[in-house]
Amino acid sequence: xxxxxxxxxxxxxxxxxxxxxxxxxxxxxxxxxxxxxxxxxxxxxxxxxxxxxxxxxxxxxxxxxxxxxxxxxxxxxxxxxxxxxxxxxxxxxxxxxxxxxxxxxxxxxxxxxxxxxxxxxxxxxxxxxxxxxxxxxxxxxxxxxxxxxxxxxxxxxxxxxxxxxxxxxxxxxxxxxxxxxxxxxxxxxxxxxxxxxxxxxxxxxxxxxxxxxxxxxxxxxxxxxxxxxxxxxx
Amino acid sequence: xxxxxxxxxxxxxxxxxxxxxxxxxxxxxxxxxxxxxxxxxxxxxxxxxxxxxxxxxxxxxxxxxxxxxxxxxxxxxxxxxxxxxxxxxxxxxxxxxxxxxxxxxxxxxxxxxxxxxxxxxxxxxxxxxxxxxxxxxxxxxxxxxxxxxxxxxxxxxxxxxxxxxxxxxxxxxxxxxxxxxxxxxxxxxxxxxxxxxxxxxxxxxxxxxxxxxxxxxxxxxxxxxxxxxxxxxxxxxxxxxxxxxxxxxxxxxxxxxxxxxxxxxxxxxxxxxxxxxxxxxxxxxxxxx
Numbered sequence: 399x400x401x402x403x404x405x406x407x408x409x410x411x412x413x414x415x416x417x418x419x420x421x422x423x424x425x426x427x428x429x430x431x432x433x434x435x436x437x438x439x440x441x442x443x444x445x446x447x448x449x450x451x452x453x454x455x456x457x458x459x460x461x462x463x464x465x466x467x468x469x470x471x472x473x474x475x476x477x478x479x480x481x482x483x484x485x486x487x488x489x490x491x492x493x494x495x496x497x498x499x500x501x502x503x504x505x506x507x508x509x510x511x512x513x514x515x516x517x518x519x520x521x522x523x524x525x526x527x528x529x530x531x532x533x534x535x536x537x538x539x540x541x542x543x544x545x546x547x548x549x550x551x552x553x554x555x556x557x558x559x560x561x562x563x564x565x566x567x568x569x570x571x572x573x574x575x576x577x578x579x580x581x582x583x584x585x586x587x588x589x590x591x592x593x594x595x596x597x598x599x600x601x602x603x604x605x606x607x608x609x610x611x612x613x614x615x616x617x618x619x620x621x622x623x624x625x626x627x628x629x630x631x632x
Numbered sequence: 633x634x635x636x637x638x639x640x641x642x643x644x645x646x647x648x649x650x651x652x653x654x655x656x657x658x659x660x661x662x663x664x665x666x667x668x669x670x671x672x673x674x675x676x677x678x679x680x681x682x683x684x685x686x687x688x689x690x691x692x693x694x695x696x697x698x699x700x701x702x703x704x705x706x707x708x709x710x711x712x713x714x715x716x717x718x719x720x721x722x723x724x725x726x727x728x729x730x731x732x733x734x735x736x737x738x739x740x741x742x743x744x745x746x747x748x749x750x751x752x753x754x755x756x757x758x759x760x761x762x763x764x765x766x767x768x769x770x771x772x773x774x775x776x777x778x779x780x781x782x783x784x785x786x787x788x789x790x791x792x793x794x795x796x797x798x799x800x801x802x803x804x805x806x807x808x809x810x811x812x813x814x815x816x817x818x819x820x821x822x823x824x825x826x827x828x829x830x831x832x833x834x835x836x837x838x839x840x841x842x843x844x845x846x847x848x849x850x851x852x853x854x855x856x857x858x859x860x861x862x863x864x865x866x867x868x869x870x871x872x873x874x875x876x877x878x879x880x881x882x883x884x885x886x887x888x889x890x891x892x893x894x895x896x897x898x899x900x901x902x903x904x905x906x907x908x909x910x911x912x913x914x915x916x917x918x919x920x921x
Contacts, residue, residue, distance in 0.1 A: 500722055500730035515814055535843040535851040543848045591808040593846070605806055605846030 410581040410628045411619040417467075417574060418624055421547035422528045424465045425561045428457045429551045432474070432561065437553055444482035447489075450474070451498070454489035461563055462496055468569035471499075471539055474551070476559040477523075478514050486513065492539060492564065499539060513538065521625075522550040522560045530624040533567050533595050533604065543567040543604070545595070567604060571596055584631035586616075595626070702731050702741035710750050711776075712863050713769030713828075721751065721761040770870075773863035777916050785916070789909035792861055795853045796838065796905065797898045800885060802845030804894040812890040815840055816883070824869075824879055831866050837882065841889065868911050878904065 435453050439445050454474040461472040471492030478486050490499040513519050516538070518531035528549040536544035548562040578585060579598050586597035592609030594602055602608075608616070608629060616629035709715040721742075722730065728738035742761055745751045751761050777785075815837055824830045835858050842854035869875050881904040888897035 495732070497729065497732070500726060512818075515818065533846070535846060535848050537839055537843055537851055537855060541848065541852055541855075543846065591810065593806070593808075607806055607808070609808075 409619070410578055410585055410630070411621055413577050413581075414574070414587055414626060414628055415621040415624065417570075418530050418545075418547060418621070418626065420465065420467055421530075421563055421565070422549065422623065424461055424467075425528060425547065425549040425563065428460070429549050429561050432457055433551055433553050433558070436551075436558060440553075445480075446483040447481055447487045450476060450481060450487060451489045455491070457561070458489070458491045459496070462491070465563070467563075468565060468573065469563050470542070470544070470566045470569070471564035472562070473499075474559055474561050475513065475519060475548075477557055478512075480558050488513075488539070490539060518546040518548040518562060519560055522548045523557055526550055526552070528623075530589075530626055532589065533593060536564065540564055540566065545570060567595065571604070582630050586629045588627050588629055590625035599631075698733050699737045699740035699744065702727075702733060702738060703744045705731075706741065706745060707748070707750055708859070710745075710763055710767050711769060711772045712859055713866070714859070715763050716769075717763050717765050717767050719763045721763070723760065769863050770866065773867050774919070777864065777867065777912060778919050780916075782913060782916065785909060785913060788861070789905055792857050793902060793905040795850060795857055796842075797901050799842035799845045799847070799850045799854055800889060800897045800901050801894045802847055802850065803841050804889045804892055804897045806846050807841075807844035807889055809890045811844055812886050816886055819879075819883070819886075824875055825872075827866070827869050830875070831862065831869055834865070834878075834882065835862050837886075841885075844889075864912055865908065867915065868908055871911070874907075874911055877907065881907075 432453065436445070439449055439453060443449075457474070458472040462469050471490055473488065473490035473492075476484075476487045476489070481487055488499055491497065492499055514523075516531075517534065518529065521529040521531060528547065530545060530547050532545040533543055534546075536542060536546070543566065545565045545567060546562050547565070548560040550560055551558050574587075574596055575598065578587075578596070582598060584597070584599040584602075586599070586602055586608065587595040588608055589595060592607045592613070594604055594606050594608060596604060613629070615632055617632060619628040619630070621627065706715070706721070715721070721727065724738050724742065725735055727742075728735040731738065742751065742753075746753060746761075750764055750767055752764050753759070753761050780788075819833055819837060822829050822833045838858055839851065839855050842851040845851070868878065881900060885897055885900045885904065888900055
């Protein structure tokens with residue numbers, strides 16, 4: 399599923415795939431052991447939000463400490479109706495101080511937001527595979543323009559939630575743009591709906607779309623294992 | 633004239649209870665220290681033409697302490713119905729961590745909320761702080777509406793329209809029709825006679841539309857304004873005709889965004905906001921005359 403090419407990648411597709419592949423690999427390194435933790439916790443009693451937070455926290459912290467990416471947030475989002483004391487829950491840490499996310503204390507009615515239809519939850523649940531979701535304005539967690547890499551967690555065939563991490567586009571731009579410039583001056587990374595994540599052309603805005611007839615002017619290169627493409631102007 | 637806004641819409645600092653003003657400690661009013669002879673800060677002043685933006689830099693930061701800010705954030709949520717009656721607040725230490733303040737500050741804020749009657753504290757194993765049973769968002773909203781001047785209401789609507797129209801315009805350019813389809817499906821699942829659910833899904837729709845514009849700043853501002861206006865919109869929802877009109881208008885905006893028709897989306901948004909503020913002003917006139 400994951401493709402990690404050497405860092406001395408010779409194509410823009412390889413650079414992009416290696417970069418986001420690091421995030422996918424990082425999640426894959428803990429989803430199975432975490433599922434075992436969860437199985438043991440279930441055997442010991444009702445799994446509440448507090449129990450879940452305690453299970454997830456070490457993996458979230460490890461993601462911040464060990465992954466060579468500008469991780470803004472990390473954690474686990476429980477499948478709806480899978481916990482003993484809440485319909486939904488985000489066991490999530492974020493920001494410079496890696497603070498625990500507490501939705502109820504924020505200003506708008508975020509705790510009512512049904513995340514089951516959001517891309518980072520819906521796609522891994524439907525496909526059973528990790529997914530690079532975004533770019534999107536994350537009004538649930540970071541309140542910033544964000545990419546979320548999410549991987550499904552299953553326990554004996556039952557979908558129990560997604561492990562995830564957030565990267566801010568602002569930081570991804572700083573990381574990736576200098577590395578992509580050498581491959582062309584009108585080269586863009588776009589997602590599954592044709593939304594521009596980054597472009598080496600200063601006239602293509604992140605967030606704009608390249609779709610339909612506009613695609614004709616580009617050579618398209620798919621990034622294996624993730625719904626991203628690199629478009630290079632002909 | 634201090635830098636305080638003329639109105640804050642549903643600012644809980646005012647309406648929380650007739651004249652039960654907030655007991656939160658207020659620091660003495662800070663005075664801006666802008667000495668005209670100070671070359672380093674007053675170059676525009678020296679030229680005799682201080683710009684408005686330059687002045688804004690040195691506006692007083694405000695007389696509210698951190699505890700008062702925490703108090704205000706929670707009070708706003710209670711008054712807007714985001715934290716409904718009976719809802720348990722996070723524990724003091726969790727609250728402190730989440731707001732990034734000292735536990736003593738969180739405690740002070742809770743004390744102030746208790747004195748305003750917005751929360752109650754129960755002891756014992758299932759104890760904690762709970763939103764008070766008589767915290768009725770509709771009553772707060774009606775009172776605030778009456779206490780807000782007409783000019784302030786129109787101004788609030790102008791601000792809301794500016795942000796919403798800009799967000800909708802960007803979304804028309806940038807949203808994929810499938811993304812609008814998902815929002816539409818969610819709206820259509822909710823019966824509009826379930827007022828609480830309808831209000832929630834409508835607020836979310838407006839925020840999601842802003843998010844589809846791909847601007848984090850506009851989305852944050854939309855969220856803030858939506859939170860501020862939601863209790864007013866909830867008053868409009870009680871009028872079935874107005875609610876049906878608003879529902880149809882929202883669906884029409886979604887269609888325009890899906891079609892990528894920026895001008896139609898903006899024009900429909902303007903009409904919708906206009907008719908909402910007219911409704912509110914009519915209610916205000918009836919109540920005050």
